[in-house]
Amino acid sequence: MQRDTRQRRAIRRVFMNVGRPLAPDEVLEHGQRIVPSLGLATVYRNVKALTDDGWLSEVELPGGGIRYELAERPHHHHFLCRSCDLAFDVHRCPDEIEELAPEGFEVDGHELILFGRCAECR
Amino acid sequence: MQRDTRQRRAIRRVFMNVGRPLAPDEVLEHGQRIVPSLGLATVYRNVKALTDDGWLSEVELPGGGIRYELAERPHHHHFLCRSCDLAFDVHRCPDEIEELAPEGFEVDGHELILFGRCAECR
DNA sequence: GAAGAGATGAGAATTCATTATCATTATAGG
DNA sequence: CCTATAATGATAATGAATTCTCATCTCTTC
Incomplete structure (x- = not known):
């Protein structure tokens, strides 16, 4: 079963507050303001899980890795x-x-x- | 001084023939049809040199590394x-x-x- | 409030693209 | 043709992003 942890809530909140695509290290940085102990591996795990759930989607822009944004938003x-x-x-x-x-x-x-x-x- | 080697001529020819953006491993593959001994390091070196010369330009598309294409082409x-x-x-x-x-x-x-x-x- | 199981955090391990090394080869210029 | 030296090719090294490992923690359920 899937648990509702402080870390995952923090990560979701980050995406809802920021409203633009975020790279994993940006998620970490913002997330640590809510849960200071948050680790990078946890960010990767949750971002992947939330993407599999369809709650996030991947955005590939020039300049390195994949960023993530809230899925199911109007075309933009x-x-x-x-x-x-x-x-x-x-x-x-x-x-x-x-x-x-x-x-x-x-x-x-x-x-x-x-x-x-x-x-x-x- | 800059020498006009078989390898560099082959790489230039590949770009002129193919007419679409190429990743380094694609350049290698096509180039080896002209100069079978061509190595990947040489591709990287020449692609970089040709980019510095302004003969190639970098293209960043989703899905990994940088691709290259002929520079000074019409906007597309x-x-x-x-x-x-x-x-x-x-x-x-x-x-x-x-x-x-x-x-x-x-x-x-x-x-x-x-x-x-x-x-x-x- | 105990116990079981999923989740976490820190760092090691992995992956993959790119760059550096270096002995050898090939080109430009005389 | 000879020589100096730039370029090559094979492979090792690097760097950065991502994933794995595992001891520990903390949700959830009873």
Whole structure:
């Protein structure tokens, strides 16, 4: 059976509060403000479990590992700050995007990433 | 000084022939058809040198390492096949894309990736 | 509030891409 | 053709992200 631990609650809370894709080490950092003893292995275990449960989904952006965000959110894309390397959500999306593929290709999804400097870093 | 070796010529030819982004191991595989003794270290060295020269540019797509493509090509995007994991070029691009960022963010580039199955894999 | 079993935390182990090492080979220039 | 030296290739080393191990802890249930 699956237990409702302090650590897992903290990790869920982090994602609900932050509202942008997080890398495991970011989850650790934010999570330790709630449960200071939180360890990195626990973050990996729970992030994986929550992803398997469908509560989180994986986001792959340039610049290293996989990040995670709340699943079942409205369609959106991402902005990646070249300065602080944080990822932010972009809630608008051009709609004819999937028409752009070459002839004969079957498109089932797309990802759009904007690069630049976030409001904070400017 | 920089020498014009068989290996480097082979690697350049691979990129010119294939016309899509290649990961180092793909470069190795194609290059060995021209110079069978070609080694992986040489691929990494030359790909890096050609990138420093501005002849290649880096492409970061989901699913692992960096791929490379000919630099100085017209603006384009990529299609990533979920089945064979090859990357293809997409030559069309919606033009109002960079207007989508949140208020206060400064956009200096974008990447658009389509996912699906390529003509070959269907 | 005891006991059983899942979860945790710290660090070791693993994986995989990339880089460094170094003896050998091949190129450019004379 | 010769020489100096850049480049190569095989393999070891590195680095970073992720997973594993295991003793300990803490939920859950009775």
